[in-house]
Amino acid sequence: MIVLKPSKYRFLYSFLIKTVMLAGMICALFLFVITFYRTSGNAMYPSSRDGDLGVYCKIGTPILKDIVLYEKDGKDYIGRIVAVGGQTIHFLDKGGYEVDGCAPAEDIVYKTYGKGKISLKKDEYYILNDFRSDKNDSREMGVIKKNEIKGKLIYIFRGRDF
Numbered sequence: 745m746i747v748l749k750p751s752k753y754r755f756l757y758s759f760l761i762k763t764v765m766l767a768g769m770i771c772a773l774f775l776f777v778i779t780f781y782r783t784s785g786n787a788m789y790p791s792s793r794d795g796d797l798g799v800y801c802k803i804g805t806p807i808l809k810d811i812v813l814y815e816k817d818g819k820d821y822i823g824r825i826v827a828v829g830g831q832t833i834h835f836l837d838k839g840g841y842e843v844d845g846c847a848p849a850e851d852i853v854y855k856t857y858g859k860g861k862i863s864l865k866k867d868e869y870y871i872l873n874d875f876r877s878d879k880n881d882s883r884e885m886g887v888i889k890k891n892e893i894k895g896k897l898i899y900i901f902r903g904r905d906f
Contacts, residue, residue: 777802779895781813781820787873787880788822796902798822800895806869811897814871816885820894823871823881827862833870834861858883869893 751757783796791811792798800813810825827833827843835841835858841848854876864870867890870882882888 778898779813781822783822785878787875787878788824789875791824791874792822792897792900793902796900798897799899799901801898802895804896805890806893806896812869812871813894813897814888814892815894816888816892821880822897823873825869826872827864827870829864829866829868831870832861832863833858835859862887867891 779800779802781798781800783792783794783798786794788811798811798813806812806825808825808828811822812825813820813822815821826841826848831844833841833843834845835856839855839857841856841858854874856872856876862870864887868887869890871888872883873879873881
């Protein structure tokens with residue numbers, strides 16, 4: 745009967761296999777689950793300021809009031825969802841807006857100006873900046889499709905040095 749001696753490199757092989765598996769799981773996490781985005785500008789002030797680093801989750805369906813990272817015309821933007829597919833958003837002449845005939849419940853009420861009535865189809869979102877003077881959102885770009893949304897905000901690292 746032949747008895748094999750344990751290899752003196754067995755621990756090293758085990759360590760390397762575990763390290764490669766851990767690196768693979770971390771890569772999969774960053775490829776398929778989360779992404780990072782550094783805010784530039786104050787379009788989402790006070791929620792997110794210039795220099796903040798946001799962690800965005802790529803999985804799941806965004807809902808009303810979520811802050812999302814989306815791509816339009818090859819550039820990334822962030823904004824808050826104020827209306828979803830099947831809803832109608834109506835901008836009032838005196839400033840402000842209504843979604844399905846009801847004024848939104850917002851913590852801070854901003855004068856919001858837009859154009860007319862917009863009915864959203866399935867898988868469309870209407871996104872506004874929190875700082876409403878910055879109109880670089882759905883008022884200028886139009887509705888945002890579900891496939892243009894890259895993720896919803898799950899955490900913000902407050903900082904200006906990233």
